[in-house]
Amino acid sequence: MDASHAPAAPLSAAASGPLTGRVRPPGDKSVSHRSMIFGLLAVGETKIEGLLEGEDVLRTAQAARQLGAKVTRHGPGSWSVWGAGLGSLLQPVETLDFGNAGTGSRLMMGVVAGHPIVARFDGDASLRKRPMKRILDPLTLQGAQVLEQAEGGRLPLVLQGSAEPLPVEYKTPVASAQIKSAVLLCGLNSPGRTVVIEAEASRDHTEKMLAHFGAKVTSAPHGAHGRKITLEGRPELVARPVRVPADPSSAAFPLVAALITLGSDIVVEGVMTNPLRSGLLTTLGEMGADITLDNKREEGGEEVADVRARFSALKGVDVPAERAPSMIDEYPILAVAAAFAKGETRMRGLSELRVKESDRLAAIAAGLVANGVDCEIVGDDLIVRGGPVAGGGIVETHLDHRIAMSFLVMGLAAQQGVMVDDQTMIATSFPSFRPLMEGLGARFS
Ligand SMILES: O=C(O)C1=C[C@@H](OP(=O)(O)O)[C@@H](O)[C@H](O)C1
Ligand SMILES: C=C(OP(=O)(O)O)C(=O)O
Known part of the structure; x- marks a missing residue:
């Protein structure tokens, strides 16, 4: 049975101890x-x-x-x-x-x-x-x-x-x-x-x-x-070997989890750092994240690096609209990082988020509100006012894997954890999400 027709299976994330270890997310x-x-x-x-x-x-x-x-x-x-x-x-x-x-x-x-x-x-x-x-x-x-x-x-x-x-x-x-x-x-x-x-x-x-x-x-x-x-x-296409680097959009979940969970220190290996996919790393850097890129190399024609992330005191930033294409799938998890940051984060020009697996702009805002986070949609911008996150909410995922994973990450650092109404669709992009995160110390049930 595929995820789209499987019965919904809720999953909860509980406040977790420091996340530690080295992981490699699946291919891009x-x-x-x-x-x-x-x-x-x-x-x-x-x-x-x-x-x-x-x-x-x-x-x-x-x-x-x-x-x-x-x-x-x-x-x-x-x-x-x-x-x-x-x-x-x-x-x-x-x-x-x-x-x-x-x-x-x-x-x-x-x-x-x-x-x-x-x-x-x-x-x-x-x-x-x-x-x-x-x-x-x-x-x-x-x-x-x-x-x-x-x-x-x-x-x-x-x-x-x-x-x-x-x-x-x-x-x-x-x-x-x-x-x-x-x-x-x-x-x-x-x-x-x-x-x-x-x-x-x-x-x-x-x-x-x-x-x-x-x-x-x-x-x-x-x-x-x-x-x-x-x-x-009409070129003559010749079969060539392909080596798939690790997916930066999947790497984003353990990386942000480490940034917001007290005492964490993790390394995510082999992450593709193609500049057209790296907007999240740029933005997290501006927010004061302790992220370093080591062992930079090439894999399968793409730049990759091992990315180390440590718990950080994040601050709110203004994310320009022209950065959106290079981090388009990362706004749900960025919004989670922003919820734990001091001050206001404004993410500009997010109209394309309305036509993803769900209306992500609406789904993010609803999930934040359900967990006690102050946020607002103004035109195509999302504004998040961060601070300690109460949690305790149930998040509607609307068949959207990135909404599910983002709010589970939020639950690891929220005071009362977070529940998502369905986890089945996570298998569309990151089937090993749960064991990989649990290997770092995440508590799910
Ligand atoms: O070409 C691709 O592999 C993708 C392009 C993006 O979509 P858009 O082309 O709609 O921006 C992105 O959101 C999607 O996850 C993957
Ligand atoms: C938008 C996404 O994928 P797709 O457009 O391929 O469904 C995504 O993976 O976040």
């Missing part, structure tokens, strides 16, 4: 999805090490199979994909069911849009609420057709791809690596050149992987914070 979710997708599109065997075996990625692996790849697991995190090859995907017989996964579904829409096949996409109750029009709009310009869709451009939907996608120049309406990646993946099978312009740079894993698998792709600065990405279509 963004890179893991993409390793399956590029494995599908390349000819030959793509060997993957350190794959995140979370439910989201397993859905993408299953979709890759349905589109013609052979996907095999050798052992923990060790997988091989034998690709169908660009231009040679199979028509899937069954619905491609992406469960809770925005990234998997949206990137695979790009892949399908660039092939002469018809595919039906669906997902769980959370994914069915998320906007897909932002993906369908550019894919339609590239030549795909939407044969069926739920109201407002939502799942379930049926997409007919094009045998010869048109070359386009597309400006993304919001900073989104998922929109950018869908357009580029469709453009891969175009006989011409596909250009994506983004006003604010989003994570660049697709561009890096395109180059790694042999495509001709360039990325140039555009305006103050943006990028212009140019891809030559």
Whole structure:
């Protein structure tokens, strides 16, 4: 049974002693999805090490199979994909069911849009609420057709791809690596050149992987914070090994837990420090967090480091809107850090949080209020006024893994602990969350 249909299972976190030890979080979710997708599109065997075996990625692996790849697991995190090859995907017989996964579904829409096949996409109750029009709009310009869709451009939907996608120049309406990646993946099978312009740079894993698998792709600065990405279509994609670094979005949970829990001192190993994913580390640094990066090195084409975090007296800060793309999934856990910080933290420009697995802006605020934290939403900004946290609340998670993990972390340092109404969906991105945190000294029941 998958998490989306499993009965809700509440979990409580209790005030915990100092957190200590060394841990390695699972592989990065963004890179893991993409390793399956590029494995599908390349000819030959793509060997993957350190794959995140979370439910989201397993859905993408299953979709890759349905589109013609052979996907095999050798052992923990060790997988091989034998690709169908660009231009040679199979028509899937069954619905491609992406469960809770925005990234998997949206990137695979790009892949399908660039092939002469018809595919039906669906997902769980959370994914069915998320906007897909932002993906369908550019894919339609590239030549795909939407044969069926739920109201407002939502799942379930049926997409007919094009045998010869048109070359386009597309400006993304919001900073989104998922929109950018869908357009580029469709453009891969175009006989011409596909250009994506983004006003604010989003994570660049697709561009890096395109180059790694042999495509001709360039990325140039555009305006103050943006990028212009140019891809030559119809490259010969050659299977290449992928080593997945540890996910900074998962590392964020033990790191913040250590910062807010008295006496803690932990090391999180092998964390990807790609600058387009490192906004949280920058912000925590500004808040006075005692965080150091050691043993900086490269793994699988990404910068990584061992990150040490010690309990710190945090202070409130103003987080600029232009930093949002580099820490977009980390606002729930940043809000928890802010709840324990002295003074006010203002997080600006969070409109994209409203269209994640839940309306995260509303879910964060409700969870904070339930635990006695003073906060306010003003326009697209979240304001948190920190201090000692009473806790004792029950948090509604709305099928959102990051809301669940963030408030469990809050419970470790709150006076009366915190309960979340459901933990099952944590398995979408961080199946080992509970044992990993318990290994550091976290108390859950
Ligand atoms: O491309 C990706 O792997 C992701 C992009 C982000 O979404 P948006 O593109 O919607 O900002 C992020 O929130 C998501 O968890 C992963
Ligand atoms: C937004 C997230 O993922 P996705 O969009 O892939 O569902 C996330 O993991 O926080």
